[in-house]
Amino acid sequence: MPDPATVVVERVAELVARLYPAATDGLDLAVRPSEHADAQVNVAMGLAKRVGRKPRDVAEDLVAQLHLAGVCSAVEVAGPGFLNLTYENDYLAELLHAAANDPHLGVHQATTTETVLIDYSAPNVAKEMHVGHLRSTVIGDALVRMSEAVGHRVIRENHVGDWGTPFGMLIEHLIDLGEVDAARELSVGDLDGFYKQARQKFEASPPFQERARARVVLLQGGDTDTIRLWRLLVAESSRYFDTVYRKLGVRLTSDDLQGESAYNDALPTVVERLRRANLLETSNGAEVVFPPGFTNRDNAPLPLIIRKQDGGYNYATTDLACVIDRVERLGATLMLYVVGMPQAQHLSMIETVATAAGWLKPPFRMVHVSFGNVLGSDRKMLKSRVGDAVKLVELLDEAVSRADASIAEKSPELPTADRANVARMIGIGAVKYADLSNDRVKDYVFDWDRMLSFDGNTAPYLQYAHARICSIFRRWGRSRVEVRGVMPTIAHQKERALALWLLQYDSAVWDALERHSPHRLCTYLYELSTRYTAFYEHCPVLKAETDELRESRLALCDLSARILEHGLQLLGIESPEQM
């Protein structure tokens, strides 16, 4: 409702349906932002083709009969047949006032509430979290927040790697260290060292290998003491993951853990149900499904392996059990898999098989929210000096200390106690925003200087715009809530540009959500900041000529700040009031 375009779309749709009832389906009725006017409608061109008339003539007809009194002050035909709209200033003011008094700041709520399950982060138990987990965690978190913001029911799932052959070696290593010492080492977060030591022993010592293999058998057999040790590994790792998630500022907690092991009991059922669905075949002693459309190197059908020759299950089986669980137990209509690009084929096969088996059918659907890599300045996968993966905690700590140094230099008057907190918001925000603001399907180059810059499409720039608004209200000295009753007057060109953009927040949030692309929201917020700053430069607020004008501009400031803060919050980024 707060987007003036929605009214126009309705009116245009009515008119077109009345004038050309036979040519309406699939027509592009969208009202888009325009460089040549406040908005544009492109329906005349598409219509002209269907009814065999000149686009400009169709456009003229539409303009003549379109009733937009009180909404648009002008509707003109331009170019090949564009309808250029200019909105009525009073109408914009009404919508701004409505948005300012809406708890969702104008973002309309979902008409059908879905249960959205978001599968993201997915670190491995007893292994360090590194840059490779950054994108999944940060993008997934943003999708969680955006989905909740429009009223969906959201289920977070952290599909951690907590099962498989490496656990034989990890448990034996834990026994060697002694439970107490091992737990201590794991809880301080030296998962990297723990895993590497275990691996090293495994590779160097044949007796250790034997023990590890035997331990896997015990683990799979449910041996109580082995299970107890395994739980210790999982619990300590989970505790560590929680510290990383808190530092990153994402919603995930240990309550969201849904490890691979959770599906162990369901695996035989998966096999049974596939067999009953007549999908199961035997190939080289393994039980497999051949989903149509997938081939291997030799152009032969490519199987999804359900049960290996040795009788063990594969990750495909777990993933299928997972789909069943999510659909049948949790009732998740939309499942988002925030998983890297390399898994595209695997997930596509899972989807095909789950559909063929009848487990996945409308309204239930799964979407692979894939993403590219984080690159170093050499355009290769980001690595540390010594060549291994960069630890996530170290990356975050460096971001905070860099931000802190920058604040110390630029705002020495800020008390040190506040500075630490602001540095955290800026540093963490910069890392997350750098990740989220890039189109997720592409790789991006990690660059400290650029992401921490106060110029350009960065978190600090948006945060700075927000902080400046807060500063105005501090000087004003009265409560911000007071201006929410004000009906703003739109007069200055910069006020108008800002107002139009503020009213786009609704569509920006939905656009980002529907494409599962947080970077679209980033682009919106960046544009909002630049428009706000232009307004700030040209339109004095506290020094405005009249009280009315001051209040009107304060109202614009208030809504701008709230949308900035709200939008950043949807991305999981905090907005300091001073910086």
Add this chain to the structure above:
RNA sequence: GCCCCUGUAGCUCAAUUGGAGAGAGCGACGGACUUCUAAUCCGUAGGUUGCAGGUUCGAUUCCUGCCGGGGGCGCCA
């Protein structure tokens, strides 16, 4: 060999699913601080959107074929 992703200003990235002279930031050049936070703003220069065709009123976007980069292709997850 087959399949998927990708290629846009010197650099880093956008472009509202096919819309009007392809937009930002950085860097370069030229301007604006007795300030509501100059950590900012304004202006100028910079392009055959990898190449070649095709589809149509209109293509960075869709189709075909090449070229370059990344990834995947039966018992790891």
